[in-house]
Amino acid sequence: MLKRNYLGTTISFVLPENQYKGYVVDCTYKFIKHMNKYAVNLWLRRSDISDRLPIGSQGINTQYIASDKENIQNDIENxxxxxxxxxxxxxxxxxxxxxxxxxxxxNTIFEEKWVN
Structure with missing residues (x-):
């Protein structure tokens, strides 16, 4: 049997086009019972590329938000x-x-050397 690991719920926000054209922030959040807070991890991606860049692994710790179930999505949006x-x-x-x-x-160098 495989071990399951609940990673939380994810919501996405399209960043303002006038500043960050084509960029989206994916926010995965889950409730941490012993802290009585939500842990929020941020991922940056471009809408034309499927890869995500983890903001958290670039020196920004997971954000912890004191919120309740009814308001967490609005708090993350803010x-x-x-x-x-x-x-x-x-x-x-x-x-x-x-x-x-x-x-x-x-990739261009690789294709020139190995593909052609």
Missing amino acids: MIEQAANSTFFDEYIERFEYYVKCFNYG
């Missing part, structure tokens, strides 16, 4: 909206773009 209105996501989007450029460059 957190993402505040972050989008600041420059919070800029660094992560730059890093994401860098990864994509590196992949495209390496």
Whole structure:
């Protein structure tokens, strides 16, 4: 029998087009009973690429929100909206773009050498 690991519930937010065209933040949250808080993990992705970039593994710890079941989604939305209105996501989007450029460059070299 396989071991199950509940990762939580995920909601997505499209970032403002005038600042972050084509970017989405996926937020996975789950209730941590012994802390009486929700743990929220953030993932950044571009709408035209299926890969997600984990914001949490880039030096930002999991966010813990004191909320209740009825308000957690609104509280997360407020957190993402505040972050989008600041420059919070800029660094992560730059890093994401860098990864994509590196992949495209390496993929071009790979295809020239091994595919053709």
